[in-house]
Amino acid sequence: xxxxxxxGGGLVQTGGSLRLSCAASRRSFSSYAMGWFRQAPGxxxxxxxxxxxxxxxxxxxxxxxxxxxxxxxxxxNTVYLQMSSLKPEDTAVYYCAGSVYENYYGASxxxxxxxxxxxxxxx
Numbered sequence: 001x002x003x004x005x006x007x008g009g010g011l012v013q014t015g016g017s018l019r020l021s022c023a024a025s026r027r028s029f030s031s032y033a034m035g036w037f038r039q040a041p042g043x044x045x046x047x048x049x050x051x052x053x054x055x056x057x058x059x060x061x062x063x064x065x066x067x068x069x070x071x072x073x074x075x076x077n078t079v080y081l082q083m084s085s086l087k088p089e090d091t092a093v094y095y096c097a098g099s100v101y102e103n104y105y106g107a108s109x110x111x112x113x114x115x116x117x118x119x120x121x122x123x
């Protein structure tokens with residue numbers, strides 16, 4: 001497993017943007033896929049986006065396609081989530097997650113989780 005620390009959450013108006021960052025402690029960070037999930041109040045945690053070990057492939061939930069972009073900097077052991085055109089329904093705690101695989105196969109790939117960062121989108 002790996003220690004993950006998210007940052008960058010906050011309060012933003014509808015239509016605004018935020019960039020989340022996740023710093024990982026694992027030396028072999030570049031060998032594993034990474035992902036972002038979110039959990040709204042009273043709801044289950046859901047997949048948002050994933051990126052494979054070398055960044056050449058990304059995957060998104062339908063609800064965020066075209067608005068969110070996941071990226072990674074393996075030299076900095078960091079994964080990012082750029083969020084644009086934010087909507088009130090994007091309000092949630094966002095979690096960074098580390099996979100057990102190089103590539104992305106599904107939401108059950110992930111075994112390491114950060115503490116979460118709150119994103120609130122006001123209408």
